[in-house]
Amino acid sequence: MGRIWKAGDNISTDEIIPGRYNVTTDRAQLAQAAFIEYRPDYAPGVRPGDLVVAGRNFGMGSSREHAPIALQASGIQAIIARSFARIFYRNAINIGLPILVCDTLHAAVEDGDSMELDLTTGRIDLPDGRIFQVEPLPEFVLKIVQAGGIIPFVQAGNL
Amino acid sequence: MGTMSEEILSRKLGREVRAGEIVIVPVDYVMAHDQTSPLAIESFRKLGKPLFDPQRTIIVFDHIIPAATVQAATLQRGIRNWMAEEQVGNFLQEGICHQVLVERGFVIPGAVIVGADSHSCTYGALGAFGTGMGSTDIAVALATGKTWLRVPETVRFELTGQMGPHVYAKDLALAMCGAIGVDGANYQAVEYGGSAVRAMNISERMTLANMAIEMGGKTGLCEPDDVVDEYLDGRARTPYERVLPRDPQYSRVIEIDASSLEPMVAMPPDPEHLAPANELGDVAIDQVFVGTCTNGRLDDLEIAASVLRGRTISPNTRMVVTPASRQVLLQAMERGYIQTLIEAGATVTNPGCGPCIGRHQGVLAAGERAITTQNRNFPGRMGDPTAEIYLASPATAAASAITGYITDPRRLS
Numbered sequence: 001m002g003r004i005w006k007a008g009d010n011i012s013t014d015e016i017i018p019g020r021y022n023v024t025t026d027r028a029q030l031a032q033a034a035f036i037e038y039r040p041d042y043a044p045g046v047r048p049g050d051l052v053v054a055g056r057n058f059g060m061g062s063s064r065e066h067a068p069i070a071l072q073a074s075g076i077q078a079i080i081a082r083s084f085a086r087i088f089y090r091n092a093i094n095i096g097l098p099i100l101v102c103d104t105l106h107a108a109v110e111d112g113d114s115m116e117l118d119l120t121t122g123r124i125d126l127p128d129g130r131i132f133q134v135e136p137l138p139e140f141v142l143k144i145v146q147a148g149g150i151i152p153f154v155q156a157g158n159l
Numbered sequence: 160m161g162t163m164s165e166e167i168l169s170r171k172l173g174r175e176v177r178a179g180e181i182v183i184v185p186v187d188y189v190m191a192h193d194q195t196s197p198l199a200i201e202s203f204r205k206l207g208k209p210l211f212d213p214q215r216t217i218i219v220f221d222h223i224i225p226a227a228t229v230q231a232a233t234l235q236r237g238i239r240n241w242m243a244e245e246q247v248g249n250f251l252q253e254g255i256c257h258q259v260l261v262e263r264g265f266v267i268p269g270a271v272i273v274g275a276d277s278h279s280c281t282y283g284a285l286g287a288f289g290t291g292m293g294s295t296d297i298a299v300a301l302a303t304g305k306t307w308l309r310v311p312e313t314v315r316f317e318l319t320g321q322m323g324p325h326v327y328a329k330d331l332a333l334a335m336c337g338a339i340g341v342d343g344a345n346y347q348a349v350e351y352g353g354s355a356v357r358a359m360n361i362s363e364r365m366t367l368a369n370m371a372i373e374m375g376g377k378t379g380l381c382e383p384d385d386v387v388d389e390y391l392d393g394r395a396r397t398p399y400e401r402v403l404p405r406d407p408q409y410s411r412v413i414e415i416d417a418s419s420l421e422p423m424v425a426m427p428p429d430p431e432h433l434a435p436a437n438e439l440g441d442v443a444i445d446q447v448f449v450g451t452c453t454n455g456r457l458d459d460l461e462i463a464a465s466v467l468r469g470r471t472i473s474p475n476t477r478m479v480v481t482p483a484s485r486q487v488l489l490q491a492m493e494r495g496y497i498q499t500l501i502e503a504g505a506t507v508t509n510p511g512c513g514p515c516i517g518r519h520q521g522v523l524a525a526g527e528r529a530i531t532t533q534n535r536n537f538p539g540r541m542g543d544p545t546a547e548i549y550l551a552s553p554a555t556a557a558a559s560a561i562t563g564y565i566t567d568p569r570r571l572s
Contacts, residue, residue, distance in 0.1 A: 010341055010429055012537035019516040019540065023223075023230040025197050037544035057342035060375065060429075061537055063277040065198050065293035085375060086346050087277055091293035140181045140307065151205050154299055159183055159307060 001127075002049040002077050005042060006111040007035075009055035013088065016059065016067040030066055031073035046074045051115060054081035055106050059088025068092040068099075078117055080124070080134060082106055093141055096149035100134040108132070162313040162407040163380045164348040167269055167288045170402060178312040178410075187270040187287075188215050189300045192256050193231070194222040194516075195275035195293075196238045202298035211304030214248035217265065219256035221511045227519040254484025254510040257281040257452040261365065262486055264394040268383035269402040273300050278452050278534065280371040283349075284364035285391070286383035286402060291372060311348040311377045312410040314339065318355035320418030325568040327462070328363035329454055329532065329552035331355065331415070332370040333423040337433040338413055345375030347410060355417035356381055361390045362456040369453045370534050373430045422567050424530070425550035428538050436555050437567035443475065445527040447560040449505075449553050450481030450513045454532035457490050459483075459553040464496035466557035466568060467503035473563030478505040479521040481513030505560070517541040523548075530559045 021033035035042035052071060058081040059067060068091045071079065078098035092099040098119055105124060109115065116125040124132040137145060147153035161169065161177065169175050171184050191199045196218055210216050218238065226232035242250055251259050257278055260266050268286035272279065275297040282289025292306070300306045316335055322328075336343075349371040356364065364381045371379025383401040391399075421435040449455070449463045460482060472478050480500050482488035488510050491497050497507055506521075514521030515533045523529055523542030529549065531541070536548035551559070554568035561571065 012429070012535075012540075014535075014537040014540045018544070019194075020518050022194060023228065023234060023518075025201055025234075037539045057345065057375065060341055061277065061372075061535060063275055063279075063291040063293050064195065065295060068293075069198075083342065083345065085342065086377060087291055087293060087372075090296055094293060094295040138181075138309075150295055150299055151202060154206060154303065159299065159303055159305055 001114045001116055002051045003047065004051055004053050004109050004111060004113045004115055005046065007052055007054040007058065010057045010060055011038065011054060012061040013059055013064055013067040014061060017070045022064055022066045027069060027073035030070040034070040034074045043074065046076065048075035050076050051117060052076055052079045053106055053109055054079060056082045058084050060085035063087045065091045065095065068095055068097050072097040078119065080105055093144055094150040102132055102134045105132045160406045161404065162348065162409065163350055163382070163402060163404050164288060164311050164313055164378065166402050166405060167271065168310055170269060171271055176310050178310050180310045181307060182310055183305050183307050184271055185305055186273050186300050188217055188265050188272045189297060190217040190219065190256055190260060190272065190279065191275035191297050192222055193220045193224060193235055193238060195297065197234045198294035199275055199297045199301065200238065200241045202295040203301050206298060206302045208302040210245050210301055213246050216247045216301060217249040217251065217260065218242055218247055219259055220252040221255045222516060223518045224252060224511050254487065255452045255455065255512055258456065258483040261285065262484055264391065264396045267391060267395045267397065267399040268387060269399055273297060273306050277372045278369050280376060280378045281365050281369040281452055283368040283371065283378045283380035284361060285387050286380060288378050290378045309346070311346060313348045313350050313407065314344045315350045315352060315409040315412045317412060317414040318351060318353040318417050319414060320355060320416045321358060322355060322417045322420060325422055325554050326420050327552040327554060328359060328366040330420050330423045331417055332367050333425050333430060333433055333550060334415060334420055336370060336373050336425065336430040338415065339374055340431045341373060341429050342375040344371065347376060349374060349376040349379040350404065351379065351381050357384065360386060360458070362458050366453055373534055422552060422555045422569065424555065424565060425536055427536055427547045430534065430536060430550060436551065436565055437570065439565045442565040443528065444530050444559050444564055445476060446521060446523060446529040447476060447478040447556050448514055448521060448529060448531035448533065449556050450483065451515045451533040452483065453534040454553050455481055455483030455487065457487050459532065460487065460491045460496045462553040463557040464499040466554055466571065467561065468499050470503055470561050472504040472560040475563040476560055478560045479508060479514055480505045481508045481520065482510045484510050514541055530556050530565055532556050
C-alpha cells in the first residue's frame with residue numbers, strides 16, 4: 001500500500017521543482033526541493049512507496065530532467081496521471097521512473113488515500129475494493145522500461 | 160508524401176515513414192547548455208562511449224552566465240573540464256542557445272537537431288526538425304548520433320491576413336496557445352502556414368516556432384522559402400534542400416485571421432489564459448522584461464526602443480532588457496537602440512537568458528507582478544511562487560514600462 005499525493009492539471013516542471021533549485025545534480029538535494037512551492041508538505045511527508053496521482057498534462061514546460069529525478073529520489077513508486085507532457089514522459093521513462101496513464105483514477109481518489117499498484121499487470125486496487133487498470137505502455141517504451149531505462153537499453157546494443 | 164515532419168524524417172531515413180511509427184533517426188547536431196549539461200554528462204559517462212562526433216556537439220553557456228553563485232560556477236567548471244576531455248567542437252558563450260545556433264548557421268532546412276532545452280523547437284522557423292529532450296536522451300544522442308522518435312501527427316495553423324499596427328508575431332503565438340490550450344499539440348508537431356507567416360522575417364518565425372512547446376508541440380515548423388535562403392546565404396554550414404509538405408494529412412487545421420488580432424497578454428498561471436491588453440484594466444507592473452529566445456532579437460529591441468524613444472519608464476516600475484546574443488547587442492548598439500533604452504531608464508544586461516528562469520538579473524519578490532516577452536508564466540518561474548507573470552510582445556511590454564500598468568501600445572501612439 002502506498003499513500004496518494006494528488007496533483008492537479010497542467011502541473012509544470014517549475015512547480016515540480018523550480019528552476020533555481022536545479023543548480024545541483026545531487027539526488028537527495030533535488031528530492032528536498034520536489035514540489036517545494038506547489039505543496040511544501042510533500043518533501044517532508046513523502047514516504048517510500050507513495051504515489052503521485054495527477055490530472056492532465058503533468059510535467060509541462062521545461063526539458064529539465066531534474067523534475068522526474070526529484071520525484072524519483074523522493075521515493076515514490078510511480079506517477080499515475082490522466083496524461084503527461086511529452087518531454088517529461090520521455091525523461092521519466094529514460095531514468096526508470098514508472099509513469100502510467102489512467103484517465104479515471106484521479107477523480108476517484110482523495111489526497112492521502114491509500115492504493116495498491118501492481119507494476120507488472122498495471123492493476124490498481126483501492127482499499128474499498130474498487131479496481132482500476134492503467135493503459136499499457138507502447139511496445140517500444142515498454143522495452144526501455146524492461147531494460148531498466150534508456151542507458152541499459154543502449155548498453156544492451158539497442159538504438 | 161506527408162507533413163513536414165514526415166518528409167524530413169523520411170529523407171533522413173531513406174524510406175517513407177508515417178505518423179505513429181517509432182523511428183531511430185540520425186541527428187545533425189546535439190545541443191546542451193549550462194543547466195542541462197551536468198546531468199547529460201553524468202548519463203554520458205555511464206554509457207562509457209566517446210562522442211559520436213565532437214564537431215556535431217554544441218555546448219552553449221546561456222542560462223546563468225556569468226555564473227551568479229558558487230554552485231553555478233562549480234557546475235560550469237565541470238562542463239568545461241568535460242569539454243576539454245571530449246574535445247567538444249562547438250562551445251559558444253555569446254547568447255541564448257537557440258539564437259546562437261541559428262545565427263551561426265547550424266540550423267538549416269531538413270536538419271534534425273536535438274537540444275537539452277524544451278525550446279529547441281525554435282529551429283523549425285527555418286524548416287529544421289528541432290526538438291527538446293531531457294539530459295539522458297541527449298546523452299544517448301551524444302554517444303550514438305541517434306535518437307528515437309515517434310513520428311508525430313501535425314496540427315497545422317493557417318495564419319491568413321496581415322497583422323495590424325502594434326500587433327506582432329508574439330500576439331499571434333499567444334493567440335494560438337489560447338486557441339488549442341497548453342496541451343493542444345501534445346506529442347504532435349505544429350506547422351505554421353499562410354500569408355501572415357510568408358510575410359514574416361526569420362526573427363518573427365522564430366517567435367512562432369519557439370512557442371510550439373507551449374502547446375505541447377514536439378517541434379514547430381515553418382515552410383522554407385526565399386526568406387530562409389536569403390538568411391542562410393553565406394551562413395549555412397552545409398548545403399541543404401528545402402523540405403516542404405507534400406499532400407499532407409493533418410490531425411487538425413486551425414485558421415486564424417491575423418488582421419483580426421489585437422495586442423494580447425497571457426495571464427497567470429500559463430500561456431493559454433489570454434486577454435486583449437486593452438481589456439485588462441489597471442494591472443500595476445513591478446518589473447518589465449524584454450528579451451529571451453522568444454523576443455530578444457534585433458527587431459524586438461527596435462520595437463521596444465521605438466516605443467520608449469523620448470520617454471522614460473514609470474518610477475513605479477523597473478525594466479530589464481537582455482539581448483538574445485552578442486550579435487544582437489552589437490547591432491542594437493550600432494543602431495542606437497541600446498542608448499534609447501538606457502536613456503529611458505532600462506537596465507541592459509549581457510546577452511543570455513536573463514531573468515526568464517528566475518536565477519539572476521531581476522528576480523521577483525512575493526506578490527510582485529511582471530510583464531515579460533518570454534514564453535512561460537508558470538508559478539515560481541521568475542522568483543517567488545506568488546509573483547505574477549504576464550506574457551506579451553515587446554511593444555506591449557515597453558508601453559507598460561512607460562505607464563507602470565499593462566498598456567495596449569496602440570494607446571500611446
